[in-house]
Amino acid sequence: MKTFKTFLIATAAVIALSSASVWAETDAELIARARAIHDRVIAVDTHVDIPANYGTDAYDPMKPGPRGQQVHLPTQVEGGLDATFLIVFVGQGELGVQGYSKALSDAMIKFSAIHKVTEKMYPDKWELATTANDVRRVTAAGKKVALIGIENGYPMGEEIDLLDVFYDYGARYFGHTHIGHNQLGDSSMSLTRELTEPKPLHGGLSALGKQAVKRCNELGIMNDVSHAGKQTSLDIIANSKAPVIASHSGVNGVFKHPRNLSDEELLAIKKNNGVVQMVAFDTYLRAVPKGKTDAMASLWVEFGIKDFGDMGKLTPEQITSYRAKSDAIELQFPKAGIKDLADHIDYTVKLIGIGHVGIASDFNGGGGILGWSGAGETFNVTLELAKRGYTEQQIEKIWGGNLLRVLADVEKYAAKTKYNQKRGKA
Numbered sequence: 138m139k140t141f142k143t144f145l146i147a148t149a150a151v152i153a154l155s156s157a158s159v160w161a162e163t164d165a166e167l168i169a170r171a172r173a174i175h176d177r178v179i180a181v182d183t184h185v186d187i188p189a190n191y192g193t194d195a196y197d198p199m200k201p202g203p204r205g206q207q208v209h210l211p212t213q214v215e216g217g218l219d220a221t222f223l224i225v226f227v228g229q230g231e232l233g234v235q236g237y238s239k240a241l242s243d244a245m246i247k248f249s250a251i252h253k254v255t256e257k258m259y260p261d262k263w264e265l266a267t268t269a270n271d272v273r274r275v276t277a278a279g280k281k282v283a284l285i286g287i288e289n290g291y292p293m294g295e296e297i298d299l300l301d302v303f304y305d306y307g308a309r310y311f312g313h314t315h316i317g318h319n320q321l322g323d324s325s326m327s328l329t330r331e332l333t334e335p336k337p338l339h340g341g342l343s344a345l346g347k348q349a350v351k352r353c354n355e356l357g358i359m360n361d362v363s364h365a366g367k368q369t370s371l372d373i374i375a376n377s378k379a380p381v382i383a384s385h386s387g388v389n390g391v392f393k394h395p396r397n398l399s400d401e402e403l404l405a406i407k408k409n410n411g412v413v414q415m416v417a418f419d420t421y422l423r424a425v426p427k428g429k430t431d432a433m434a435s436l437w438v439e440f441g442i443k444d445f446g447d448m449g450k451l452t453p454e455q456i457t458s459y460r461a462k463s464d465a466i467e468l469q470f471p472k473a474g475i476k477d478l479a480d481h482i483d484y485t486v487k488l489i490g491i492g493h494v495g496i497a498s499d500f501n502g503g504g505g506i507l508g509w510s511g512a513g514e515t516f517n518v519t520l521e522l523a524k525r526g527y528t529e530q531q532i533e534k535i536w537g538g539n540l541l542r543v544l545a546d547v548e549k550y551a552a553k554t555k556y557n558q559k560r561g562k563a
């Protein structure tokens with residue numbers, strides 16, 4: 138009996154010891170493990186907006202500026218955010234030559250600002266990358282990486298050859314639509330605040346949109362399905378000969394929202410060998426408290442805003458007042474947090490596998506959540522992933538390995554096309 142008792146005590150001690158080493162990681166140990174992982178992996182954020190005054194005194198990326206600017210080089214260093222896709226975004230306007238030409242000039246100002254910042258203002262700290270290899274090389278050299286993504290194909294108008302110009306200026310992904318249908322395809326949302334499926338214009342990707350998918354493939358630009366309507370998104374995936382991305386989206390499996398991807402789209406992206414970048418955008422991650430929706434609706438009524446297009450009609454004084462009031466509403470109702478973002482990541486990893494999921498902030502464009510409200514807090518995302526049991530190898534894929542694999546695949550496909558070869562010789 139004594140022997141049996143001793144055996145029991147010894148066994149209990151062994152179990153206690155092994156549980157302590159395997160399961161009971163202290164907070165300090167978890168933080169140290171996550172920190173080491175975060176320092177080793179390349180963290181790529183596929184969606185950071187820039188305003189029209191980027192690269193001027195009003196928004197010098199070296200200095201923290203006024204409201205809404207969530208990414209600066211010093212905070213990128215602090216948060217360990219290695220690479221950002223800076224976004225050439227132009228809001229949706231009227232379909233026609235006048236609208237297209239204004240949009241094109243706005244887009245070119247943003248392209249030029251990114252070149253100015255990386256090549257003239259801070260070439261010793263920052264470099265514009267145009268290939269997956271560039272991203273690894275620049276990071277290894279201790280500099281931050283900028284890449285360029287296009288959000289909304291509207292500025293292309295009906296001139297397919299403008300895609301070549303965008304490519305030459307460094308664009309490496311192309312989001313066909315934004316909010317509101319355009320000449321390339323139907324959007325997931327209309328310009329009004331309604332969250333119902335908008336009435337179709339083309340019923341998916343237009344004939345011009347199909348040509349754009351093809352040209353992006355030939356040039357080596359990743360086709361992006363974020364913001365596209367479901368049928369447009371499925372058409373982009375079906376037409377693309379190289380892997381596609383969703384540059385900043387959530388998933389309907391966790392929270393149903395027109396901007397989020399259905400399981401059908403996710404499975405199609407898996408089959409296409411693409412990648413879905415989960416976005417840290419409050420209203421896509423979880424249900425917004427009704428009080429907040431009502432307060433925002435009243436604010437729109439107060440400022441006479443009927444759709445997103447009306448925002449551009451506000452005077453500078455009205456914009457200041459609108460922002461102060463919307464900030465007050467934000468403070469009253471806390472945003473989604475890192476756990477919500479990680480829930481979208483978990484769901485997508487389970488459905489389509491670790492090789493097809495990534496991360497985007499949508500900073501400066503409405504993104505940012507509790508715990509990841511700016512570049513300086515980027516480590517918190519890695520901490521949550523490590524806490525949830527993701528290994529270093531898995532976190533490396535999520536933070537950029539998958540996206541860089543897709544970019545390299547897209548480059549490889551393009552290099553084999555006749556169009557690309559002919560262009561190279563021209």
Ligand SMILES: [Zn+2]
Nearest residue numbers: 288364385502
């Ligand atoms: Zn967006």
